[in-house]
Amino acid sequence: MRSSVEKLYRSLQKDKYKNEEEASSAFYGHSRYHRHYFNRLKRKLREKLVNTLFLVDLSQPDFSEYQRAYYSCYRYASAVQILIAGYSRKAAVALARMTIRKAVKYEFSDIILQMAKILRYHYGAMEGEVKAFEYFDQLIQVYQPVYQAELSLEGKYTELVMYFNAPQSNREQFYDKAKDYARIAEHQMSVYSGYKLFLYGFSITTIQHQIIYDHKELLKSCDHAIAYFKSRKDRSSSVALFSFSFKKIPSLIALHAFERAEQEIEYCLGLTRKGKNNYFKVQEYAIILYFHSQQYERALEVLETVYNTDQFDWLPAQSLEAWRIYDAYLHLFFEIGMVSQQPTSNRRFRLTRLLNNVPKYTKDKTGANITILTIHVLFLLQQRKYSEIIDRMEALKTYTHRYLRKNDDFRRNCFLKMLHKIPACGFNRIAVVRRTAQLRKRMEAMPISETRQDLESEIVPFGQLWDIALQLLDE
Structure with missing residues (x-):
């Protein structure tokens, strides 16, 4: 039997509750102290999640070499701070030296600065070792501007994403700002080196094209980024390669470059594991690709593959709604003879359920509802229910x-x-x-x-x- 902590965790994964009040009532009813009890439950979940972070098994195949280095460096850096606070300086210094070597290899500028600061003080103020002091002082001089550049580009990228994802935003209003930021990013990448710096830099140069749907320039920018990260075989992360390859897919579909889009989809699937969030995102583009290229049987294969993935039921509500729409299209295509068999979803398809599970059209001016209404009209045409149309x-x-x-x-x-x-x-x-x-x-x-x-x-x-x-x- 699941504990309350695990039930809360699973509920949050599925976006089961609209707000905290609804979640609190679900667990403790409307008793006088239900908020107090729920806050205590939240604290227990938070503590469990934090503790779990330090027990991550880095030998799992999910992790690339870069990700393993990232987790171990940040974990060791935390341990160094704890050891110093506990007056275990000797152990802290040894661990800091080991950590900084790995951090330099993978260009974790923030960890380098954090460990170098500790070691510079130790060898300068406490040990009086001039060479060691000068070495760590030089590391700080080198990586401090790199870290500042990373912070700057991260802030600019975050700002662009904020506007890009804002509801009903007019993207053209901040396109000029995106172009200015892209010029800054290109300059920073010409001056400094660093994995994170280039990740944020290339992300800025690509988002400027995404803003105005300039598909051809977006593809060029993504290819430039991919070539860079592939060239860094010792430090490249599958996360970066996935990100820029994934961005190419919708542009390739829009340009009717279907074969290239399929190649990118296969490449992205090779960079993620079945059942992960990125796996389902790629499969969404796969089914859209087959709809656009009129390969409806292959679209059906994708749907069946996704339905038979164990983690499907744990997808967020918005993603599940998207798959219900794909399912509805394929049921329609089956009814009119465009696919050979009916989709075998986990539950029987009902159009009325689909209509009731989407946002009201007054709240959804350009989103899923127009698709639902269109599907409904086509079903009614197929059934010759003209008065309902x-x-x-x-x-x-x-x-x-x-x-x-x-x-x-x-x-x-x-x-x-x-x-x-x-x-x-x-x-x-x-x-x-x-x-x-x-x-x-x-x-x-x-x-x-x-x-x-x-x-x-x-x-x-x-x-x-x-x-x-x-x-x-x-x-």
């Missing part, structure tokens, strides 16, 4: 009240306006084709690669969905 069109009008503009919503608006023509034309295919010809022409004149939209907003290209809608209509 007319009702669903009222919900879709929420998204199409604005004029057509050449922005990130342009393709979506064209497609939704085309859907609106279906009931207006009495569900007659010939009339629908005639009345929507101009809209489709305008939509196809702006391919996905030229829009400023995330790939996830068009999981299955609107052109393919429109062809399916036409096939389901009577002439």
Whole structure:
């Protein structure tokens, strides 16, 4: 039987509770002291997690050489501080010397400075050893500007990510700042060396292209970063290689470079382990790739592989929702004969459950709900429930009240306006084709690669969905 601490940990993994009050009530009801008890439970979990950090088994195949060095250096550095505080200076100095050697090899500038500061003081003020003092003093002179550069680039990258991920943010507003930061990063990388410095530097130079969806320049920037980290075989981290390879995938799909996208997906899967978060992220792009390249049977294979992964049920709610959408598409494709078999999900597929499990469209202007509503309309077309389609069109009008503009919503608006023509034309295919010809022409004149939209907003290209809608209509 699971303890309360483990239950809380599993609940947090799955984003089970919306807030702390809900979690507290779930564990202790509405008793007078439920908050006190829950705070105590949180402290127990925190202590257990902290203690677990020092028991990490670095021999596990999950860790690269660089990651093993990272964990051991930071663990030893903590031990050095504890030993000094406990008046065990002799043991602390020996451990600090061992730690700094590894830190220099892997360019952990913060650990180098921390250990060098301790050793400089020890050999200078306490031992009077001039050569040792000068050596560690020189290390500080060398790595202090490197560390300052790392801090600076980390701050700039964090700022860009903050704006990049902000809801309803206008990315163009901070594009000029991103370009300025990229110039600074390139200069810093030309002056200093260091794994972290280059990781943040390349991350800045790539995000400037992500902001405006400049796919070709993003690919060049990522390839530059990958070449650098591959050249550092003694210190390169699979984390960096994964990061920049992963960033290439959506751009390759948008540019219809499907074979190259598949190669990057295979490479990224080789850099992570099955069941890890990154594994599921890569598989999401894999299924989108096969949707865009119209390899629907292979998309089904990806779905089945993911469903049969033990850790699938522990994915965050947002990720599970995405997989429910992929599942819905493949159920639709099965119903209309585009795939040979029905997806075998853990529970029976029900469209009503999918409709009820997404955010209300009033709160989700451009996200998953428009996809859900579209899937629903296509299912209703397949079932010839025309009166229900007319009702669903009222919900879709929420998204199409604005004029057509050449922005990130342009393709979506064209497609939704085309859907609106279906009931207006009495569900007659010939009339629908005639009345929507101009809209489709305008939509196809702006391919996905030229829009400023995330790939996830068009999981299955609107052109393919429109062809399916036409096939389901009577002439």
